[in-house]
Amino acid sequence: xxxxxxxxxxxxxxxxxxxxxxxxWLNKPExxxxxxxxxxxxNESRDNNPFDFDGAVVMHFxxxxxxxxxxxxxxxxxxxxxxxxxxxxxxxxxxHDSLYEISIKSVERFSxxxxxxxxxxxxTAGILLGQKRLLSIQRTPEHAIIxxxxxxxxxxxxx
Numbered sequence: 022x023x024x025x026x027x028x029x030x031x032x033x034x035x036x037x038x039x040x041x042x043x044x045x046w047l048n049k050p051e052x053x054x055x056x057x058x059x060x061x062x063x064n065e066s067r068d069n070n071p072f073d074f075d076g077a078v079v080m081h082f083x084x085x086x087x088x089x090x091x092x093x094x095x096x097x098x099x100x101x102x103x104x105x106x107x108x109x110x111x112x113x114x115x116x117h118d119s120l121y122e123i124s125i126k127s128v129e130r131f132s133x134x135x136x137x138x139x140x141x142x143x144x145t146a147g148i149l150l151g152q153k154r155l156l157s158i159q160r161t162p163e164h165a166i167i168x169x170x171x172x173x174x175x176x177x178x179x180x
Contacts, residue, residue: 053082053113053121053158055166057178061094073097076105078176080168086112088123096136103140106131119159125152 056079063074076094091108107130111123130136159167165179 052084053088054084055178056081057166057168057176059176059178061092061175071097071099074105080176080178082113086114088113096140098140103136104133105136106134116155119157121156121158122153123156 058077058079061074061076061078063072065072074092074094074096076092078090078092080088080090082088087110089108089110091106093106094104096103096105107128109125110127110129111125113121113123116122155170157167157169157171161167163179165177167174168176168178
C-alpha cells in the first residue's frame with residue numbers, strides 16, 4: 022500500500038513538472054537572431070543648436086544575447102559637419118513581451134569618425150559604455166521587425 026502511494030505521488034510530481042516545463046517552453050520569447058539595416062535621418066533642435074544625423078544604421082542580434090550596431094554617415098551640429106563611423110557592441114535580454122534591454126559593452130570608433138567626444142551621445146539618448154537602454158522589438162504578421170523606443174519606431178526591417 023505504501024509503495025502504491027509513493028508511485029502515485031511520484032507520477033503526479035513528474036507530470037506536474039512536465040506540464041510546467043511545457044507551459045514555460047511555449048511562453049518563452051523567441052530568441053532574437055536577425056540582421057537589419059536602414060537609413061536613419063535624425064533631426065534635433067535643442068537650445069537653438071540644430072543637430073542632424075544622416076547615415077546608415079546596421080543592427081545585428083545574436084540568439085546568445087549579444088549583438089552590435091554600426092553607424093556610418095554624417096553628423097551636422099550648427100555649421101560643423103563631422104563624419105560618423107562607429108560600432109557599439111552590446112548584450113541584450115528580454116524583459117517582458119516585446120521589451121528588451123541592451124547594455125553597451127564596447128564602443129569602437131573607426132579612424133574616419135571625427136565626432137568630438139560625447140557630442141553624438143548627448144543628442145542620441147546618451148548611449149555610452151556600460152549604460153542600458155530599453156528597446157521595443159516587435160514582429161509583424163508579415164514577418165517584418167519593428168525596432169523602436171517608447172515613442173516611435175526607429176527601424177523597420179523586412180526580408
